[in-house]
Amino acid sequence: MSRKPMVRPGGRSARVQASVHAAVHELEAELGREALTVPLVATRAGVTPSTIYRRWGDLQELLSDVAVERLRPETAPEDKGSLRSDLQAWAEQFLEEMAAPTGRAYIRDALLGDPDGSNAGQCSAYAAEQIDVILDRAANREETTPDVETVLDRVVAPMMYRILFRPDGLDTAYARQLVAGLVGSTDH
Amino acid sequence: MSRKPMVRPGGRSARVQASVHAAVHELEAELGREALTVPLVATRAGVTPSTIYRRWGDLQELLSDVAVERLRPETAPEDKGSLRSDLQAWAEQFLEEMAAPTGRAYIRDALLGDPDGSNAGQCSAYAAEQIDVILDRAANREETTPDVETVLDRVVAPMMYRILFRPDGLDTAYARQLVAGLVGSTDH
DNA sequence: CACCTTAAAGCAAATATGTTGCTTCAAGTG
DNA sequence: CACTTGAAGCAACATATTTGCTTTAAGGTG
Structure with a gap:
């Protein structure tokens, strides 16, 4: 640091x-x-x-700090009763928050003023924590669960990619579809 | 613009x-x-x-322009004889270039000085073009192919996410694995 | 091919931002 | 209750950015 x-x-x-x-x-x-x-x-x-x-x-590093603070999740992900619905609910909310102009601005700020990548890493860690909670819950219900890395690759990464590189036409259906694709192919 | x-x-x-x-x-x-x-x-x-x-x-917008210019692919993806090997070769090269310090800097610059997102969109379009070429070739060989969006979600997005948010421990094996996961589950 | 028209470039003065050395302050330590 | 020390304040300085006006040259017109 x-x-x-x-x-x-x-x-x-x-x-x-x-x-x-x-x-x-x-x-x-x-x-x-x-x-x-x-x-x-x-x-x-x-x-x-x-x-x-x-x-x-400089200003960018300051804004980067502030942005990371704001990107910290405030509540644990809601318990909807199954892995799939937990993940879908979480992904939908994540996408909604992050794809909004404000959210996009924070993500960009967090990435921008971040010479050593630690702020960006923090953002990813926040998402990983939330997912961890969901996966633990699912494991306790005896559901078959993918690991965190897989959820990052299959759900978080595509959403972020689109938010950053192709901000048009994003909606919650996209988040649901990503989760469905993952959970469908994992727990047959 | x-x-x-x-x-x-x-x-x-x-x-x-x-x-x-x-x-x-x-x-x-x-x-x-x-x-x-x-x-x-x-x-x-x-x-x-x-x-x-x-x-x-300002400087950022200028650098963003220059960066996009440099991110334009210079050659068509190599023909390795099958969808899977074409994609793997392309993804490996992509990851190598983009994960290197220089590549990371260009991506960041492209994203940063880009108020309206058009430069970022251009980057994504470059990748989509290359993938298109690969998929067309595969279709001509009568292989079953995923669509471009799926390849972006399953291969490009995870690589970019890690490059931007978790720059450590990236290697070409990761690129191969992403492609294997996609092509394996698509052409059974 | 001379003559307009018009973006865009140059120039220079005014303003705002960023940097630095040195001084002052106050939180923690013995 | 000194003493040490990292951080804050201040002020002079160096750079960068903005702006109004002038000049240039590309492209079109008669």
Whole structure:
């Protein structure tokens, strides 16, 4: 981790980090992502620009941090009673969130200001965690389950690919179809 | 297409575009991608910075253009005699090129400076074209073939996902395995 | 082939952003 | 309650970006 926080918790650094993140959120909401600049964020956060430059390097790395924070899932995936329906529900929600303009912007930001790939890795880890929960549940029900890597390849990757490279005509049916293709061919 | 060329071909604009692109290539080779700035590129290209700002908007959009140009495949995929071996050879080469540091940088650039997604779409279109050639050939041999979308989902997307989100431990075996999984389950 | 028309390029001044050395502050340590 | 130390503030400086206006040359017209 190049320049990341590693904050003395509770101290001044922590307060600065919090107010900078908050400023980004506010300004994104008020002016839109395009209008953000480091000096602007700094002013809103009540901090000098050089503080931001020294801690984050540049706007992209800051936005990348904020984006990853926002991409962290907030709730465990819902229990729908079977592997297939759990996965479908999760995939549909994932696609809905990520394919929306806001979601796409966060993904791009997370990827962009990420010299060493750690933020991108974090995003993938979040998805893997959620899938893990679903697969564990299925295993406890004695269902046959694919492994996490396979779900990433067959469900998450295609959705992400389309979100990033071919953003048109994505809908929840696509997510269902991917899951059906996987679970259908796995548990015969 | 927001601000793109739309050049009177052969005219001054075309020369400027060519010399700017050339300058980017030279400077990337000499100083590395990190060191590029608009004024630097402008000077090398023998052009004023405002020309670049007006035509491309900013450095990222310029680099995105250049990156897409470089991601264009140069040769048709090799004919290895069967769908499976054609796809495996193509996928291996694709993964090798794209997972290398240079390739990763181009993909990132292409995605990043791409407000409307047209450059990213172009990348995907390149892959689709190559796959199309392979599938046509296979169809002429009377092989059973998946459609292009399926190959994108099952082969290209997983490779891209890992390149972008989990760049570690990628090798050509992974590409082979993806193709085997697809062709195995398709032409039984 | 001279003469318009019109995008696009050049130029330069004004503005905004990013960088750096040095000073000051305050959280944790003995 | 000093003392140490990483992080923040400040200010001067260096670069990069934007903008209004002028000039150039490509392509069309009579």
